[in-house]
Amino acid sequence: xxxxxxxxxxxxxxxxxxxxxxxxxxxxxxxxxxxxxxxxxxxxxxxxxxxxxxxxxxxxxxxxxxxxxxxxxxxxxxxxxxxxxxxxxxxxxxxxxxxxxxxxxxxxxxxxxxxxxxxxxxx
Numbered sequence: 769x770x771x772x773x774x775x776x777x778x779x780x781x782x783x784x785x786x787x788x789x790x791x792x793x794x795x796x797x798x799x800x801x802x803x804x805x806x807x808x809x810x811x812x813x814x815x816x817x818x819x820x821x822x823x824x825x826x827x828x829x830x831x832x833x834x835x836x837x838x839x840x841x842x843x844x845x846x847x848x849x850x851x852x853x854x855x856x857x858x859x860x861x862x863x864x865x866x867x868x869x870x871x872x873x874x875x876x877x878x879x880x881x882x883x884x885x886x887x888x889x890x891x
Contacts, residue, residue, distance in 0.1 A: 773884040783825040783877040790824040790877045793850040801846040803839050812836035845886055851878040
C-alpha cells in the first residue's frame with residue numbers, strides 16, 4: 769500500500785537539456801524525477817524521465833539547487849506531468865526573427881512539478 773503524501777505546492781517549469789524524446793511527450797503524460805548527485809557538471813541535478821524510462825531532460829539548475837537538499841534528506845518527493853510544448857514560451861508565435869521560421873524556433877516543454885511531503889514527515 770502506498771503511503772499518503774501531502775501536497776506542499778505546485779509550479780510550472782520549463783524542461784532544461786531537452787532530449788529528442790521530449791518532442792513526443794503528450795500533455796497530461798506523467799513524468800518522474802530522479803536525483804543524480806554523481807553528475808560531474810552539477811551535483812544537484814534532477815533528471816526527468818517519461819513513463820518508458822527515457823530521459824527527457826532535466827530540471828533547471830536553480831530549481832535543482834533549491835530542491836536537492838530536501839530530496840537528499842527524504843523530506844520531499846516530486847511528481848509531475850507534461851503541460852505541453854511551446855516555442856520560446858508561446859504556443860503559436862506569429863512573429864519570428866528575420867530569416868527564421870517556426871521550425872527554427874526552439875521548442876520548450878513545460879512541466880507541472882508537484883512538491884509532496886512523505887507521510888513519515890507528517891507524524
